[in-house]
Amino acid sequence: MKDGRVVIIGGDAAGMSAAAKIRREQPERDILVLEKTDYTSYSACGIPYFISGMVDNFTNLIARTPQTFRKEYGIDVRTAHEVVEIDPADHRVRIHDKSNGREFSEAFDQLLIATGAQPLCPELPGISTTGVFGLSTLASGKQVYDFIQSQSPRRAVIVGGGYIGLEMAEALTRRGMQVSLIQRSPQVMETLDPDMGALVSDALNKIGVNLFLEENFVEIEAADGRVKAVVSNKRSLPADIVILGLGTRPNSRLAAEAGIELGIKNAIRVDGRMCTSSPGILAAGDCAATTHRVSGREVHIALGTIANKQGVVAGTNLAGGQAWFPGVVGTAVSKICDVEVARTGLQEKELCELGIDYAMATIEANTRAGYFPGAGKITVKMFAEKKNGRLLGAQIVGMEGAAKRIDVVATALTASITVADIIDLDLSYAPPFSPVWDPIQTAARQLVKKL
Amino acid sequence: MKDGRVVIIGGDAAGMSAAAKIRREQPERDILVLEKTDYTSYSACGIPYFISGMVDNFTNLIARTPQTFRKEYGIDVRTAHEVVEIDPADHRVRIHDKSNGREFSEAFDQLLIATGAQPLCPELPGISTTGVFGLSTLASGKQVYDFIQSQSPRRAVIVGGGYIGLEMAEALTRRGMQVSLIQRSPQVMETLDPDMGALVSDALNKIGVNLFLEENFVEIEAADGRVKAVVSNKRSLPADIVILGLGTRPNSRLAAEAGIELGIKNAIRVDGRMCTSSPGILAAGDCAATTHRVSGREVHIALGTIANKQGVVAGTNLAGGQAWFPGVVGTAVSKICDVEVARTGLQEKELCELGIDYAMATIEANTRAGYFPGAGKITVKMFAEKKNGRLLGAQIVGMEGAAKRIDVVATALTASITVADIIDLDLSYAPPFSPVWDPIQTAARQLVKKL
Numbered sequence: 001m002k003d004g005r006v007v008i009i010g011g012d013a014a015g016m017s018a019a020a021k022i023r024r025e026q027p028e029r030d031i032l033v034l035e036k037t038d039y040t041s042y043s044a045c046g047i048p049y050f051i052s053g054m055v056d057n058f059t060n061l062i063a064r065t066p067q068t069f070r071k072e073y074g075i076d077v078r079t080a081h082e083v084v085e086i087d088p089a090d091h092r093v094r095i096h097d098k099s100n101g102r103e104f105s106e107a108f109d110q111l112l113i114a115t116g117a118q119p120l121c122p123e124l125p126g127i128s129t130t131g132v133f134g135l136s137t138l139a140s141g142k143q144v145y146d147f148i149q150s151q152s153p154r155r156a157v158i159v160g161g162g163y164i165g166l167e168m169a170e171a172l173t174r175r176g177m178q179v180s181l182i183q184r185s186p187q188v189m190e191t192l193d194p195d196m197g198a199l200v201s202d203a204l205n206k207i208g209v210n211l212f213l214e215e216n217f218v219e220i221e222a223a224d225g226r227v228k229a230v231v232s233n234k235r236s237l238p239a240d241i242v243i244l245g246l247g248t249r250p251n252s253r254l255a256a257e258a259g260i261e262l263g264i265k266n267a268i269r270v271d272g273r274m275c276t277s278s279p280g281i282l283a284a285g286d287c288a289a290t291t292h293r294v295s296g297r298e299v300h301i302a303l304g305t306i307a308n309k310q311g312v313v314a315g316t317n318l319a320g321g322q323a324w325f326p327g328v329v330g331t332a333v334s335k336i337c338d339v340e341v342a343r344t345g346l347q348e349k350e351l352c353e354l355g356i357d358y359a360m361a362t363i364e365a366n367t368r369a370g371y372f373p374g375a376g377k378i379t380v381k382m383f384a385e386k387k388n389g390r391l392l393g394a395q396i397v398g399m400e401g402a403a404k405r406i407d408v409v410a411t412a413l414t415a416s417i418t419v420a421d422i423i424d425l426d427l428s429y430a431p432p433f434s435p436v437w438d439p440i441q442t443a444a445r446q447l448v449k450k451l
Numbered sequence: 452m453k454d455g456r457v458v459i460i461g462g463d464a465a466g467m468s469a470a471a472k473i474r475r476e477q478p479e480r481d482i483l484v485l486e487k488t489d490y491t492s493y494s495a496c497g498i499p500y501f502i503s504g505m506v507d508n509f510t511n512l513i514a515r516t517p518q519t520f521r522k523e524y525g526i527d528v529r530t531a532h533e534v535v536e537i538d539p540a541d542h543r544v545r546i547h548d549k550s551n552g553r554e555f556s557e558a559f560d561q562l563l564i565a566t567g568a569q570p571l572c573p574e575l576p577g578i579s580t581t582g583v584f585g586l587s588t589l590a591s592g593k594q595v596y597d598f599i600q601s602q603s604p605r606r607a608v609i610v611g612g613g614y615i616g617l618e619m620a621e622a623l624t625r626r627g628m629q630v631s632l633i634q635r636s637p638q639v640m641e642t643l644d645p646d647m648g649a650l651v652s653d654a655l656n657k658i659g660v661n662l663f664l665e666e667n668f669v670e671i672e673a674a675d676g677r678v679k680a681v682v683s684n685k686r687s688l689p690a691d692i693v694i695l696g697l698g699t700r701p702n703s704r705l706a707a708e709a710g711i712e713l714g715i716k717n718a719i720r721v722d723g724r725m726c727t728s729s730p731g732i733l734a735a736g737d738c739a740a741t742t743h744r745v746s747g748r749e750v751h752i753a754l755g756t757i758a759n760k761q762g763v764v765a766g767t768n769l770a771g772g773q774a775w776f777p778g779v780v781g782t783a784v785s786k787i788c789d790v791e792v793a794r795t796g797l798q799e800k801e802l803c804e805l806g807i808d809y810a811m812a813t814i815e816a817n818t819r820a821g822y823f824p825g826a827g828k829i830t831v832k833m834f835a836e837k838k839n840g841r842l843l844g845a846q847i848v849g850m851e852g853a854a855k856r857i858d859v860v861a862t863a864l865t866a867s868i869t870v871a872d873i874i875d876l877d878l879s880y881a882p883p884f885s886p887v888w889d890p891i892q893t894a895a896r897q898l899v900k901k902l
Contacts, residue, residue, distance in 0.1 A: 013887070046822060046882050060822035163881075293877075304887045305880040326875050333879035342879055371497060371511035401855065404885070407878045408858045414876055415866030424777050425865055426744075427858045428784035428793055429756040430614075431497045434855070436464070436755045 003029065004109025006318050007093055009083045009254070011035030012042065013304050014285025015114035016069065017311025018318060023073045025319035031075045032106060034095060036082035039138045040066050045304055047141035048164070051148065052171035058142055086111065086258040088278045110280050110318050113255055113268060114311065117248035117286035117302040119164075126220030131227035132242040135164055144243070148175060153240030156180070157230040159217045161188030163334050165245025166200070169209045170336055172241070180210040180237050182217060182230065189341065191332060192395050193348045195362070196341075196381055199397040203339035212237070217246075248302045250287045263289040267300040272324040274314040282318065284310035291327035294345050294392060294413055295354055301328060329413045330393070333403045340403035344410045345393020346383065357386045361446035365439035367401040369431035378402040380443040382409070382419070389418040389451050394443065401433070408440050419444050419451070454480065455560025457769050458544055460534045460705070462486030463493065464755050465736025466565035467520065468762025469769065474524045476770035482526045483557060485546060487533035490589045491517050496755055498592035499615070502599065503622035509593055537562065537709040539729045561731050561769050564711075564719060565762065566702035568737035568753040570615075570695055577671030582678035583693040586615055595694070599626060604691030607631070608681040610668045612639030614785050616696025617651070620660045621787055623692070631661040631688050633668060633681065640792065642783060643846050644799045646813070647792075647832055650848040654790035663688070668697075699753045701738045714740040718751035723775040725765040733769065735761035742778035745796050745843060745864055746805055752779060780864045781844070784854045791854035795861045796844020797834065808837045812897035816890035818852040820882035829853040831894040833860070833870070840869040840902055845894065852884070859891050870895050870902070 006022060008015045011033045019031050033040070039062060046061040055061065066077040084103070085094040094105045119134030121127060131153070133144050147153070156172040158165045161183035172179050181188070181204065187197035188204065188211070204211055215232035220242065222228055229236045250267040261277035263269035267289035274282045285307035292299045306328055316323035331344040351358045360383045368375040376399025383392040394409040396402050412422055422444035429436050437445070457473060459466045462484045470482050484491070492514040500506045517528040535554070536545040545556045570585030572578060582604070584595045598604070607623040609616045612634035623630050632639070632655070638648035639655065639662070652662055666683035671693065673679055680687045701718040712728035714720035718740035725733045736758035743750045757779055767774035782795040802809045811834045819826040827850025834843040845860040847853050863873055873895035880887055888896070 043820060043822070043882065043887070045880070045887075046820060049823060049882055054824050055822050303880070305878070308887050309875065329877045331877040331879045333881045333884055335881060335883045340884075344877070344879070369494060369497060371494070371506045372500060373505050401852075404852065404855060404879060405858070407856070407876075407889070408862050410877050410879065411859050411862040411868075412866070414872070415863070415868050417862075417866050421865070424760065425858075426779045426782040426795070426861050427756070428782045428795070428855060428861065429496070429754070430784045430786060431494065431500055432786045433784055433791075436494070436496075436759050438858070 005030040005032060005107065006110045006112065007106060007108035008033045008112045008114060009093065010114035010116055010285070011040035011066070011077055011079070012114070012116060012285070013307035014311035014314070015112065016041045016064065017308045018112050018114065018284060018315035019069065019075050020073060021312050021315025022319045023075060025316070025321060029319070033069070033075060033077040034081045034083050034093070035077065035079045036098070037137050037139050038079045040064060040069060040077060040079070042138040043304065044136065044138065047135055047138070048167035048171040050141060051145050051168070052174040054174070058138065058145065061138060083254060086254050088258050088260070088281060091280070111282070112314050112318060113276070113281065113283040113287060114285045115251035115254060115287045117250050119244055120246040120249055121244060122217070122246065124217065124219050126222050129220050129222040129227045130225055131240065132220055132244065134244045135168070136248065147241065151240065153177060155238050156241045156243065157182065157237050157239040158243045158245055159230065160245035160247065162190070162245055162247060163332065165243070166204065166336050167334060168243045168245060169204060170207065173207050173209060180212065182212040182215045182232050182237070184214070184216055186214050191343055191347065192341070193381065196379065196395045196397050199379060200336060200339065200341055203336045207337050248286065250300060252287050255283065255287070264298045265300040269298070272326065273317050274310055274325060282314045284314040290325065293327045293329050295350065299328070301330065303332065329410050331406060331410045333406060335403070338399060340396070340398055340400065342396040342403040342406035343394070344406050345391070345413050347393060347395065351383060351392060356392065358383050358392055359386050359447060359450040361443055361450060363439065363443045363446050365442050366435050367399050368433060369435055372431045374400065376400060376402070378439045380439050382443040382447050384419040384447050384451060386451055389420055389448070391417065391419050391422065405438065405440050419447050423448065456481040456483060456558065457561045457563065458557060458559035459484045459563045459565060460544065461565035461567055461736070462491035462517070462528055462530070463565070463567060463736070464758035465762035465765070466563065467492045467515065468759045469563050469565065469735060469766035470520065470526050471524060472763050472766025473770045474526060476767070476772060480770070484520070484526060484528040485532040485534050485544070486528065486530045487549070488588050488590050489530050491515060491520060491528060491530070493589040494755065495587065495589065498586055498589070499618035499622040501592055502596050502619070503625040509589065509596065512589060534705060537705050539709050539711070539732060542731070562733070563765055563769060564706055564727070564732065564734040564738060565736045566705060566738045568699035568701050571697040571700055572695060573668070573697065575668065575670050577673050580671050580673040580678045581676055582691065583671055583695065585695045586619070587699065598692065602691065604628060606689050607692045607694065608633065608688050608690040609694045609696055610681065611696035611698065613641070613696055613698060614783065616694070617655065617787050618785060619694045619696060620655060621658065624658050624660060631663065633663040633666045633683050633688070635665070635667055637665050642794050642798065643792070644832065647830070647846045647848055650830060651787060651790065651792055654787045658788050699737065701751060703738050706734065706738070715749045716751040723777065724768050725761055725776060733765045735765040741776065744778045744780050746801065750779070752781065754783065780861050782857060782861045784857060786854070789850060791847070791849055791851065793847040793854035793857035794845070795857050796842070796864050798844060798846065802834060802843060807843065809834050809843055810837050810898060810901040812894055812901060814890065814894045814897050816893050817886050818850055819884060820886055823882045825851065827851060829890045831890050833894040833898050835870040835898050835902060837902055840871055840899070842868065842870050842873065856889065856891050870898050874899065
């Protein structure tokens with residue numbers, strides 16, 4: 001059993017999952033959490049829905065407040081406290097108290113770095129103009145919301161067609177804005193193959209989003225200190241508000257400055273126990289790398305599910321237990337108005353990179369029995385390795401009820417079952433839920449024919 | 452490659468799946484299908500939705516007509532042809548042509564018995580009265596529909612609280628009837644544990660169904676040749692229409708009379724290739740038994756998914772290929788108005804029977820992120836073996852989006868992964884779809900604590 005003080009940098013998903021786990025295992029342990037914002041344990045994924053008005057108060061996005069952690073968990077959570085330096089040799093962190101500007105340091109026996117990720121923000125002219133936003137923390141979501149409430153923007157431009165970009169395109173459309181989206185590549189949602197991404201483009205067009213693909217973001221045009229337009233290499237798009245959805249990068253600067261080894265995309269390299277290269281220092285969540293269980297490669301995927309799981313593993317180990325995070329299979333899901341999108345495993349471009357000889361099949365089916373009210377279209381694309389039938393991944397685009405089916409594939413990938421095994425799975429069927437062959441199995445049936 | 456004539460008795464899910472599979476593999480093969488009703492390849496599961504009015508024409512329930520099979524598949528499908536005897540020694544079947552009353556016989560080289568199942572119908576006074584219905588074939592569904600249209604029954608009594616009984620309770624409620632349901636045991640839906648079954652009872656009460664549990668069906672009271680009441684050991688329930696939902700029994704009489712071995716519940720015993728005890732004679736679908744992959748026991752489960760899969764396996768083998776049906780894990784799903792119900796694996800009473808030392812956990816969670824509009828309650832109960840953490844089964848009752856989650860457990864059961872592995876699964880998360888820990892994983896997290 002470990003004891004001595006554990007310090008946690010970052011009070012969101014990974015940090016607070018770890019803190020809560022340690023508290024359950026060690027009721028007397030000294031736990032100090034340092035969080036640079038005013039909030040803990042919130043759902044960053046919920047921000048677009050708060051901005052759209054679907055969630056009516058941003059406090060609903062907070063799972064547990066700092067007060068709750070202090071009172072009910074006995075955890076010393078200090079908000080507005082930013083760690084500015086880690087000293088691994090002395091086992092101390094230097095802290096900036098944003099409420100009064102003072103700096104001080106605290107000792108730790110063990111340290112967990114859970115500093116998250118931040119939106120990529122290219123250094124382009126006008127990028128800091130009022131009305132241009134990235135989205136990461138709850139505070140940044142509230143800023144966007146307040147801006148919309150006070151300024152009533154009519155024209156929105158989203159830069160970047162990933163999950164955040166598309167969810168914000170929907171959110172701002174729901175708020176009555178005319179939304180344009182520019183994207184450097186020829187498709188939105190690059191975690192899908194181009195053919196499946198095209199189905200998502202169709203969904204965006206349907207809700208009235210103007211898509212400008214294969215356009216590079218060049219600069220922000222401002223007037224009177226406020227955003228006026230987003231300029232691409234092809235046009236100037238008038239804008240009252242701009243959302244940058246260009247992806248995220250791990251907040252690993254503190255770790256790097258402390259000499260801790262970084263990995264892919266500058267995420268903090270960890271082993272399965274969430275240990276970094278520096279003894280007694282662990283990392284978890286969006287700042288850390290992980291392993292892709294299908295490719296075996298180190299990856300950086302910033303998602304709340306992974307952060308929560310890694311946090312629990314880190315907490316277990318910090319409390320002296322034995323836990324191992326086995327990695328991910330690359331599952332993600334999103335909803336663009338009525339259209340559900342999901343993916344897991346490897347996509348075509350990754351399979352090509354890895355030199356895997358694969359077969360693929362794409363099928364169209366119904367989400368429910370074809371005759372059942374509300375049955376909608378579902379497209380499933382699935383991959384398997386030619387030499388042995390090993391399942392490699394799948395992508396889904398479809399109507400209500402389509403996306404969560406990806407979990408069967410995620411489970412199958414984890415269990416390393418073959419695509420032929422998918423056909424035999426005893427999946428649930430009743431007319432309100434599925435055709436008699438679940439679309440996942442229909443895809444598998446097509447796919448085995450190509451092996 | 453096999454050749455010679457293949458005869459198939461029964462033109463629904465198993466029979467026609469087999470016929471279509473043989474045709475794909477053997478374009479010239481002589482295939483004769485003998486179907487005693489007027490319909491082929493229909494969705495018996497859809498009948499309650501046709502009766503409720505949610506599906507507006509019963510022909511929508513027909514996937515492929517006999518004409519389609521004849522013209523597009525070149526399969527000799529004869530409807531209204533009932534096989535009345537199998538002669539395994541002579542390789543002949545004797546056939547009754549219902550259209551003209553004549554009998555004749557046909558030879559086969561291989562035979563597939565796909566005769567389905569029929570509703571249990573106890574020999575009680577008044578059981579044959581007009582207005583008392585069992586449900587199995589499409590024709591029987593049409594009879595119920597026509598009776599409702601012409602007779603406008605106001606009071607309905609359902610006897611039996613299984614899937615058909617409950618789906619019909621909803622259907623007749625939707626048609627504006629006052630519905631009562633009597634059930635011998637203390638709970639509805641006995642494929643669930645009593646505590647989960649109670650949640651389904653709540654759902655039935657909510658839509659106004661009068662439940663009478665622990666009551667034995669004694670007789671039908673008739674007047675003027677029409678049903679007047681259903682009498683239990685405790686009361687007499689006035690009824691204008693009665694639906695018997697007492698379960699099904701395999702149509703295995705023909706097989707038994709031909710000396711073919713029967714198994715559990717008189718279902719035709721088959722091996723994984725769907726071969727019966729008689730050489731050259733296979734069986735598939737609701738008339739056949741199968742293996743439960745978790746318990747290892749022979750079971751009889753009459754479900755369309757199983758029938759379709761077994762039909763394809765039988766067809767492959769009849770065409771000279773090699774296919775194996777590995778069995779089932781006991782997955783089933785249903786919807787009672789807003790409430791979704793699902794189960795897979797073994798339930799408590801089975802675990803007790805088998806003498807397995809198990810742990811269980813029941814959790815309540817949300818179907819979506821708690822703050823997301825439309826988030827509803829979901830209850831998940833899960834079992835694992837104490838000595839090794841082997842997953843054994845799960846049950847789900849919950850609102851929209853709850854039930855299909857059972858497929859993750861069905862996949863995990865098939866892949867024999869442990870309950871601890873469930874926690875690590877990279878399941879999909881976004882606020883419209885799930886809390887950050889999927890309820891399946893929340894149940895697994897509780898369950899591992901009890902091992």
